[in-house]
Amino acid sequence: MRAIHFMMIDYIKVKQQVYFMPLFLVIALLMWGQGYSILVPFSYMMFVAIIFSTAPFGACKKGDAGFLVLLPSTVMHRVMGRFLYGLSFVGIAVICCGIFAVIHQTMGKDTEAWAVPASLFLLAFGMLIITVEFLIMYLIGENMAPQLLGIVRVAPAMGSFFAMMYLMDDAEALGDIAMMQNRNDGLLQMGCIAVAAALVIWIVSAVICVKVTAKRDYV
């Protein structure tokens, strides 16, 4: 419960940024309206989730320690709260993607058979990126230089989004999608395994971050 309370504190700290979330949703819808595959808004929402999930690190200042560190809790509560905050954005991205998928179906459009496993891989990949970013930020320290923080927050998200766009263009050109459609069953299982593996890595990383943070001074 205390971890959830810390997650709520993170939401309050970055609420001005969270207010922009619906705007990104609209952009994702507009992209989809351009005739791209449904995976494009999915990957865009994952890009947004990656960026937003690390926002509280940018809102940390040393002086806050007198309040946040003194709240009756353990280091595990604080770190888990931050990880839950990150996970909640992945959850929001997944819900948005689910809504897209429903709209897609309602409009009578065909969903490519490979879209579900590809979405699962995308989800696992997004979680992995966020996990690595969190690890870096906790290893360096929550009060890292703003320039470095900006790079760590934005570069992997942008890189993964543009890589996804490139792969999709490339895959269509090469006719790989047809091949993927034929091997759909195996891909779906692999996608599920990837998400489960990402979740395990997420938990292991959180434990590492707790260990690192427990030894650290906050000033």
Next chain:
Amino acid sequence: MELLEVKNLSKHYKAFDLKDINFTLPKGYIMGYVGPNGSGKTTTLNMITDICKCTQGEIRIGGITCAEDAIAYKESIGYIGDEFYFPDNFRVKNIRRVLQNFYPAFSADKFNQFLRRWNLPEKKPIKDFSRGMKVMLMFASVLSRDTRLLVLDEATNGLDPVVRTEILELLQEYVMDGERSVIFSTHILSDLEQIADYIYFIHQGRTVLYDAKDELIESYLLVKGDRSEVSGELEKALIGAIDNAYGFEALLPSDKAGLLGSQMHYEKPNIDQIVVHYIKDRR
């Protein structure tokens, strides 16, 4: 009954060492923790609040260490620092909500009473509060729950005399029930003169003095006179002699009063004077 026990506390930094800090603070008392800038006051208080970790030693509040029960340990502390510690974009309602979530003993009614008493606006963003309002908000947040130890790190710095006086009265009220204590670091030693029961004085990370305030004051004399009247033995006994236009001024342990000549003037020193002469002596 001791509320705060600090044993062999040490902290090692590259350029600074805090070493072997030992003291106890009984329930119902106020301790002034004093020393010049960079002497290790904030480091000690940060270790008490677990904001930073000690290299060696042990801290117990009400008999428990932070490692044994972090939640109970932190629930018993109310901390007010020199720096305003609520996140910038928080509003009063956010602080109230967080305190409600984390402290079972938090009283929203009491918190609201403090807000009204000190005219703290609910709707104004707290980053726009004046220094005095920010300090009072921090006080409201710690006094509206069941803390047992107040840790104040230069909390009264930069406050006007009216607000400072009000805070000193609050601290006296706080310890009145004999169950709660205050450890208070400040450069405004006249504040300690008014409210402290114990004085702990550190310099360059080492303990210089630690005693009950009244005994400390009784232990020394503030000596003034002409240098020519200072004998060799007296010279050795003087602490932190400062030359001025009228001769010199120094501290002398009370038990050495017999060394004073008939032309020497002496009086009871205040805490400020004891600290100044000790710092002078160590430089």
